[in-house]
Amino acid sequence: MDLIVKQVTKIIFPFIILYGFYIALHGHLTPGGGFAAGAIIGSAFALLVIAFDERDVEHKLTVHGLIDLKSVAGFFMILIIGKMGYSMRVVLIESQTLFNLWSGGFTMMMNLAGTFMVSSAIILMIYSLEKEAWKK
Amino acid sequence: MKGVISASQNDQKVIMVGLLVIFACVLFYSAEGLHVFGVIGNGSVADQYLYESSNLTGSTNIVNSIVWDLRGFDTMGEEIVFFTAAIGVAFATRRIKPKKKSHVGREK
Secondary structure (H helix, E strand, O other): OOHHHHHHHHHHHHHHHHHHHHHHHOOOOOOOOHHHHHHHHHHHHHHHHHHOOHHHHOOOOOHHHHHHHHHHHHHHHHHHHHHOOHHHHHHHHHOOOOOOOOOOOHHHHHHHHHHHHHHHHHHHHHHHHHHHHHHO | OOOOOOOOHHHHHHHHHHHHHHHHHHHHHHHOOOOOOOOOOOOOHHHHHHHHHHHHHOOOOHHHHHHHHHOHHHHHHHHHHHHHHHHHHHHHOOOOOOOHHHHHHHHO
């Protein structure tokens, strides 16, 4: 793409990632959550792929790395839902105060795990389709 | 296969219709016990979600607490469906490397 698009992408890319993690971490306080945060982070990587050549981007995150990231996030999700018992939930929630950032019990961790799952799925789709477009 | 069920096809239809009528009667009988739709305060699970979700999950965003904590298995299933679609896209657009030893017959 253009030089202008490349430079603007370089500047704005970390801020989009930061905004995505803000949405994920504040999911239990403000509108938003794991799905929206994952979509924002995935759109940041889509901008990166569109602005730069596919060969410049691909070595950072491979397909197998994305699948591994999703697997780890899904494992943590199952751990949070299933294995942590009711008593630990009560202890965790009673140690927190409402309306603070460190509140929400398991909801905050579930938001983070879901963010990793959604963002890895979107990045995987975008990379695959971009590869198909560059193949010729 | 012939001698497993001794009843003829007419008898099978009669049995099926009878079972369906019994099942419909059970469904209508159980529908009598449901609470009124759209009314708050009759002890349904929606009331519990509305009034106690901040105490149960500790999060003040009720929608987020339902989606990511109280209905967490549902959300995990959605994520699995979504990632299965992504893996399908990656599988359909993968690059097939040409085998190096396969051009022996073609080139020479």
